[in-house]
Amino acid sequence: MEKTSEIICSDCLHKKVDFKQQLYCEKVNKIPDELLSGIKQQCSCFEKKEKKKVKIRQSYFALLVLISFMLAFGSSNSIFASAKEKSPELEQSQLTLAVGGKTGKIKVVNGTIKDCTSLDTGIVKVTGKGVVTPKKEGTAAILVSVLGQDQAYTALYCEVTVINPTLSDTDVILNGQEELSYCLKINGLIGSILDEKVTCASSNPDIVSVKQKENGIYLYGESEGTADVSITIYGKKLTCHVTVINFALDSQAITLEKGKSKTIKFSNQSKTITWKSSDKSIASVNSSGKITAKNFGNATITGKSGKDTYTCYVAVASSEAIKAVKKAEASVGALYSQAKRMEEGYYDCSSLTWRSYSPYGVCMGSENWAPTAADQGKWCVENGKIIAEKGVSVEELVLLPGDLIFYAKSQNNGRYKNIYHVAMFTGYQIEKTANGDSELKGYLVDANGKTVAKSQYRTEFSFDKGIVLIGRPAKMD
Structure with missing residues (x-):
């Protein structure tokens, strides 16, 4: 059986006419002509309404005659005033409510709510005054009967959407x-x-x-x-x-000498971790988190526990490179001076790299005096110690601690490949960004300006051509 709904007669509220829902017009109070005969039979006031319309039309005709008469005789005084009544409207024709949340309230302007009916009480219930209670997820319409300022009744619809978040x-x-x-x-x-x-x-x-x-x-x-x-x-x-x-890996980026091992652990973590290496030929890891360095290069060790993944970056370098990095880092804070570059407590860029490596047998062509940055670059080329001839990104994981970064000027300075500066790559670090993400960064130690300082790895300075060589002066195999 098709669902039916009641329509309140706009002239007599005590009378109601039943029609099938699919026959409703867009506005409930506008009934199709083919249904008027049914209304005449069931609503006793319809005939009165028709007679009233005739009287109103007659009154309008008389009023128009009067206005025409006044205009014809040039009357300057208005003898009547017309005030157009505003039609009733809903403040909100759509409401959103939540199951288990607050009730809603249907409100109108230019009229008074006389009755409300939910067309689906399984989704929403409504009181005669327009208080709406959500029952279950879905969408339902509420029929609102409103008495307007002109004392005529109007039927309005409010669509209510109920969510269950x-x-x-x-x-x-x-x-x-x-x-x-x-x-x-x-x-x-x-x-x-x-x-x-x-x-x-x-x-x-x-x-x-x-x-x-x-x-x-x-x-x-x-x-x-x-x-x-x-x-x-x-x-x-x-x-x-x-x-x-607060549980974390005790190390997120480590440097290991070839052949050495290190076990990474968690703080405040009792879960079972499954470990995996991105390149077992460089660094392997067992079920206990013990990492063994096998060959020069970089590998990523990941530990998984349920949905969580933890990462440790492993760089495998030579013992000479690792010692040179420690010596360079120990020089941070020393003064910069080209004139005193070989004196205790003073460095320029090339004396820093040479004095960090030379105690461990890597002299780059000179055992007693630090070669210039250009000469160190030339020595790396002539001895097959070059791993790149341009800058590389940190994410490529090409660099190893102890690598030398050679920068060149755009203009000719008369030196090998126009090299004017050298810095030492010291390793990787994991740092947090402003939005809380983890980011892999590389760091350098160099003598540039007033002191020896540690700074973030960069592929170029603002005034130069950029990196033209990356050398690995220590053992490469």
């Missing part, structure tokens, strides 16, 4: 050191998460802080402990329990 996770473990944030998603949400109807708060911001973004609610681990994050969506309250634990 849920969280992507209700129990989250945050790593306060490795994983600075976690994006919590809201399932079943219609519209933007930045809507004023969606709010979130942490029970303890010192442990977990929260921030709404376009793609989700971000949870940030601030310190160890537990806290509850409450998300309210159209009055429905959802809760996510968050535990913050």
